[in-house]
Amino acid sequence: MTVSPFDHPIQSGLLGDETAAKHFSFEAELAAMLAFESALAEAQAENGVIGRDTAKAIIAAIAGFQPDIARLREATARDGMLVPELVRQLRKAVGDPHGEKVHFGAxxxxxxxxxxxxxxxxxxxxxxxxxxxxxxxxxxxxxxxxxxxxxxxxxxxxxxxxxxxxxxxxxxxxxxxxxxxxxxxxxxxxxVQFGGAVGTLEALGDKALPVRKSLAERLGLGDKPQxxxxxxxxxxxxxxxxxxxxxxxxxxxxxxxxxxxxxxxxxxxxxxxxxxxxxxxxxxxxxxxxxxxxxxxxxxxxxxxxxxxxxxxxxxxxxxxxxxxxxxxxxxxxxxxxxxxxxxxxxxxxxxxxxxx
CATH class of the missing domain: 1.20.200.10 (Fumarase/aspartase (Central domain))
Structure with missing residues (x-):
């Protein structure tokens, strides 16, 4: 069932655009989110916020990560967004002792x-x-x-x-x-959007701006305040x-x-x-x-x-x-x-x- 003519199986032939719609698919959204988490781990390792072994473990886990979609859907209805559950699943995939550093400061x-x-x-x-x-x-x-x-x-x-x-x-x-x-x-x-809990990147201390700059560069985005x-x-x-x-x-x-x-x-x-x-x-x-x-x-x-x-x-x-x-x-x-x-x-x-x- 669909509620929008933009992705309706028939009406989308008139009003939709498959090429543009792909950018808003769950697959594209998830891929971009995982790219953020990988780039964040790399940027933090580069600036000494987390260890390089931790960053490697995070990046390796993300490369083979397959989310539990049903749990993401259920958690989104509760949390208002999918990221808390996504991060929980990522931390579990990374495992101890590195998992707790997934999403650190974000x-x-x-x-x-x-x-x-x-x-x-x-x-x-x-x-x-x-x-x-x-x-x-x-x-x-x-x-x-x-x-x-x-x-x-x-x-x-x-x-x-x-x-x-x-x-x-x-x-x-x-x-x-x-x-x-x-x-x-x-x-x-x-x-890039990177501000932490209240926009001050409080968890990163004096490493905040260097990490944000490195994160932006790795993602091919501009570096500006949150x-x-x-x-x-x-x-x-x-x-x-x-x-x-x-x-x-x-x-x-x-x-x-x-x-x-x-x-x-x-x-x-x-x-x-x-x-x-x-x-x-x-x-x-x-x-x-x-x-x-x-x-x-x-x-x-x-x-x-x-x-x-x-x-x-x-x-x-x-x-x-x-x-x-x-x-x-x-x-x-x-x-x-x-x-x-x-x-x-x-x-x-x-x-x-x-x-x-």
Missing amino acids: TSQDVIDTSLVLRLKSLVAGLDARLAKLDRQFGALGEKFGGNTLMGVTRMQPALPIRAADRIAVWQAPLRRHRDRLTHLSEDLFT WHSQRDTLADFTGWLSLVTGSLGKFGQDVTLMALDGRTIKLAGGGGSSAMPHKQNPVQAETLVTLARFNAVQLSGMHQSLVHELERSGSAWTLEWLLLPQMAVATAAALRTAIDLATGIEKFGETSLAGKA
Whole structure:
């Protein structure tokens, strides 16, 4: 059973994206969490917090670790997260005398947030590649149809003739700005989360900052102070997701309107109707509008998750888990759909408006 069209066995063909969804699978989450624990052991051994033999025992146990999923599920319902039970199982797998040093100085949020950032880093690379691909496809449309003419429309009323290139430019320009925004955003987004129980790394004493620096380097992340209750960068990221889908929704809305008369634009492979076989519905264009509106609505929830109580909030943090993955998958699906839609434009505008009313 599923409660989301993003992973529905049928509806996901329209609204989902398997490539993006894999970054939010339990397998990907667990792998990133274990990478954190291995890197933490290495960083602590490097800085003399734990012995090298202890680090080797932890890393070896993690390499062959298979969690008890049923117990993780049961414990998560009790603890509100899976990390306490995961750490318990890891310590048992490592065994005496080294097991007690697993996760030393860290807290559950360090593991979960860093796991998220590691997976977002891979996800974002894919989104950026799709933005670049769509940019190139719009460029190809401009080369093919840019000199054609069509009627400019303002406030849903015919205005003055424009070139197809003018409308394409309006679709294309935001993509480049989004890529620029992503470059700047990534500097803050892809940073390690490591603060310990209350954000002060109190268990590590004067070794705290060297360990955090080494941990970040081993994970390929930036080294910055903990951000347990500071969620503005994640809110910025989801704002970026909504900006991307909003721009793609504008593209979809324009195509939907142009398809009304069947003359301004022609699309390959429109959707069929069960009642009217002659119709070719602009399904891909409509989907872009839907995904844009979906992300715009979810963004308000991500802004609600900024409100953390004191050093950590359980409720605000959990809200992110509900919203961010769906927004990311919606954005990936929108980019994929937009590429397909742009590729399938067979006619755009007219070579001349002479004789047209």
